[in-house]
Amino acid sequence: MPASAPAAQASTAVAVANPWAVVPSLGNLDAYITAVNRLPLLTQEEEQQAARELRSSGSLEAAGRLVLSHLRLVVSVSRQYLGYGLPHGDLIQEGNVGLMKAVKRFDPDQGVRLVSYALHWIKAEIHEYILKNWRVVKLATTKAQRKLFFNLRSMKHELRAEDAQSDITPRDTLTQAQVLTVAEELKVKPEEVREMEARMAGGDVLLDPAPADDGDHAFGPISWLSDASHEPAAMIEAAQRDRLATEGIATALQSLDERSRRIVSERWLNVRDDGSGGMTLHELAAEYGVSAERIRQIEVAAMKKMRKALAEYA
Template sequence: MSQALSFPLPSAVGSIDQYIQAVNRIPLLTEREEVDLATRLRDEGDVEAARKLVMSHLRLVVAIARGYLGYGLPHADLIQEGNIGLMKAVKRFDPTRGVRLVSFAMHWIKAEIHEYILKNWRLVKIATTKAQRKLFFNLRGLKQDTGALNRDQVQSIALQLGVKPEEVVEMETRLSGRDIQLEGGSDDDDERFAPIAYLPDPHAEPSEVLEQAQLSRLQDEGLSEALASLDDRSRNIVKRRWLAEGDSATLHELAAEYGVSAERIRQIEAKAMQKMRGLLVAA
């Protein structure tokens, strides 16, 4: 049986280069050893067997993660996500299928790395559908240079990937773009030209301002005319109940002032408000 765990754990090293050197020193398992360990894990839930299977394939994760360095994400993070995929593969590996773990695990490792890249490559997720994800991870390799695609190249890539030409163009635009900070930094010049400075204020748009001013004027004029149509008592009740600058008068206070019941004040108020409402609607 291989002594894969006789080496120091890679997690104990201090740098990514030391980690890579450490995992590359871990011996590979023979097919017989791999089957025995996988069988113990499946039948007995042997955690030590699972650890040996994972440890012996850490170099595979490093090799796969190296192929995704062009996306500008930390190599260590790519390896970490790939290791998660490797552990998922080990948990699901069936030694009776006649397939080596290295072949089975590649799908799970790449799937975790892909998901990590899509979530972290941009602030805004750029690939959500299956076709978009396929484009995202294949477009770079199919482009012949770093310049923009011409029409023939777009058609060729679309044909190879089985997608629409306009989808190729859209993904190339997303890939060539970059995140822009909405607000400027601490530098005054940066803040002056930050995107947030160009966002329109809907309340400051000239036509909106004029419309609101005209509406306010019409409402004020209409309210004055509606109040003028009331008798003195009704007008006073409405003003003190609804238009007072300080605390509004209560029904009982007005009732005491006019020598009537609070219910009577409520009826006068309701009738006055109904009349004013009709005048304002007509206006």
């Protein structure tokens, strides 16, 4: 036996006694995958025991054993979704969330191994993550569209392989016959297949203009978006607001008596030389020899009368 065998056996013993010791706290993705593949698998009896312990007492240690022993399953499933261009680490992370949900809901008395039960939850979480992050605009909302989204890519690959074997030049897009084949197999309409294929083929487009150092002729699509400020309805509304702010206010002030007009003007329209605003209620009260509350009442009544005049002017 090689001299390193005892050390390897000791390492395996440590792994079985404390599986958490095998998973690195920090490191790259390859180190994580290597570590989880070294974690020991549970026998059916050990799995049943841990599951019953979790259900009866909520043991975190039992939950940890069940999760750790199936981390390699998440890694395996996540590899099936690398074609969507999302980080492998993020796919694994979402799959681990699904695995933990499966462990929490797993019933050992159903006679099913955890690996079969967890597979659904792992895929469900990864699917949800892909749909939310693969494109800014949602591609699939109904159950049929989700099924089409996750099967169209693989089915196109299979159809291209069949064309290559038949000495037919593979095409980037599906033929009409292939569209009908996919639609029939996935129980969707042919036009839905065409639409999903077009949406999946379209890349993300940057709306913002290119960086300034690319020259004066560097534009993004946002440069060609419509300018709402020059839309006819918006221009008419802006002109009406300007008229109300000038002619309308002047007309409304003329409907007030001299004292009310001066109070409103000094409070809201005139500005002090230092830019601190108009006169206060107390300053006006001292000038007219009344209380500040009386000045406030006059101001409220004047504002009400002005609003009515503005409504009639508009």
